[in-house]
Amino acid sequence: MSHGPDNTVFYLCGALLLLICLLKVPALLRHRRDLLLGSVVLLLFDGALVFFFAAPDSIAELNRVTGVPNFAAPLAYSALAVFGGASLLLIVNWRPAPAERTRRASRVCVLVYGLVVVAINALFWAGHAPVEQLTLFDGYYASTPFIREMILTYLVAQGVGTMATSVLCWRWSKQVHGSLRAGLRILAPGYLLHVCYDVVKLVAIGGRWAGHRWDFLIDQVAPQTAAPSAVFVVCGFGVPLAGPPLAQSVRSLRQLRQLTPLWEELRDVPTPGAIRTSLPWWSSPAVRLTRRRTSIYDALLALAPHYDPAVRERALRTALDRGDDAGTAEATAEAAMVVAARTRRARAGTAGTAGAGRAADAPPRQPRDLIPLSRALSSPVLSALRERPRAAQAESSHRD
Numbered sequence: 001m002s003h004g005p006d007n008t009v010f011y012l013c014g015a016l017l018l019l020i021c022l023l024k025v026p027a028l029l030r031h032r033r034d035l036l037l038g039s040v041v042l043l044l045f046d047g048a049l050v051f052f053f054a055a056p057d058s059i060a061e062l063n064r065v066t067g068v069p070n071f072a073a074p075l076a077y078s079a080l081a082v083f084g085g086a087s088l089l090l091i092v093n094w095r096p097a098p099a100e101r102t103r104r105a106s107r108v109c110v111l112v113y114g115l116v117v118v119a120i121n122a123l124f125w126a127g128h129a130p131v132e133q134l135t136l137f138d139g140y141y142a143s144t145p146f147i148r149e150m151i152l153t154y155l156v157a158q159g160v161g162t163m164a165t166s167v168l169c170w171r172w173s174k175q176v177h178g179s180l181r182a183g184l185r186i187l188a189p190g191y192l193l194h195v196c197y198d199v200v201k202l203v204a205i206g207g208r209w210a211g212h213r214w215d216f217l218i219d220q221v222a223p224q225t226a227a228p229s230a231v232f233v234v235c236g237f238g239v240p241l242a243g244p245p246l247a248q249s250v251r252s253l254r255q256l257r258q259l260t261p262l263w264e265e266l267r268d269v270p271t272p273g274a275i276r277t278s279l280p281w282w283s284s285p286a287v288r289l290t291r292r293r294t295s296i297y298d299a300l301l302a303l304a305p306h307y308d309p310a311v312r313e314r315a316l317r318t319a320l321d322r323g324d325d326a327g328t329a330e331a332t333a334e335a336a337m338v339v340a341a342r343t344r345r346a347r348a349g350t351a352g353t354a355g356a357g358r359a360a361d362a363p364p365r366q367p368r369d370l371i372p373l374s375r376a377l378s379s380p381v382l383s384a385l386r387e388r389p390r391a392a393q394a395e396s397s398h399r400d
Helices: 007-030 035-054 056-066 072-094 099-126 147-173 178-209 215-266 285-306 309-321 326-351 370-376 380-385 387-399
Strands: none
Touching (some): 007 035, 007 056, 007 215, 035 056, 035 072, 035 099, 035 215, 072 147, 072 178, 099 147, 178 215, 215 285, 215 326, 215 370, 285 326, 309 380, 326 380
């Protein structure tokens, strides 16, 4: 008998859901009383089981190992029903509501779907399904006493849970923003496809009752809705999980690029006592950004005795005369003072401390934001002021 749909799709989707579930487990261990987090983990784990159990090769292997024809059917259908219940449980704990009401609704949801699982297994063992069916179980046994009721029980239970989840995900997405909203907007159609899966199977079963054989709906059309649904669910849960870290990495990379001019200006400034060990290649952008900021602040602190307020005031007046706004002019003035201090510090390192006496009395300055300071290094005002310390040094040497 043909095994129907490609097993690779089922196993891949199941593995992805299981991976996301495992990423959530450490947080669940730290917050064991968090019903919302517990619902997410349960949903992801059960979703992985659904795809593992639904793979035709898995069905055949379970039947072979147990020696019971169609033994995999109640397992797969129980997992499908639990998926609908876990989805509803997730929404119950996700929506804003008083804590007691949430706990009560959660208990009802767990009780109802627990009874659904018991009913599925009881109906299977009460019925008679001697002929193994890997992909057409629903159609083949659509009119078999007890087995028929088992099939309808799991389809209705899953359909109700996933339909409610789809609607509530879409409604909630209108109240939130960012990666959470994106994830909910992906989950809503994903769960709606699950509902389509149930409806297609119910249509095929209704056709059997009317004397028609629409088995292609079960082994060809229904799987075509399940596969994209799995992709939507995986992405829907993955986006809120990966969105914030990814956004932070992008911000860190952008700030690293923005700080590059300032870092190149100060990287050769001696900073006694500062840690200069290299970071491992796997360090995150956020860690690298922290290290770069720390190194820049260390260099600015080392230059503090050489700051000259007169250089700052002169650059500030020049920037304002050019028409720069107050914030840009302030950043340009700070940058000019830093560049002058760096030149004076380099000169003091090779020719003693001569020429730094007046600046040594200046109070240390700590720029509030390094990025405007880094941008100001490209200002035309700063380009003109860079030449003044050199001219002063040449004049001093001539007098000596």
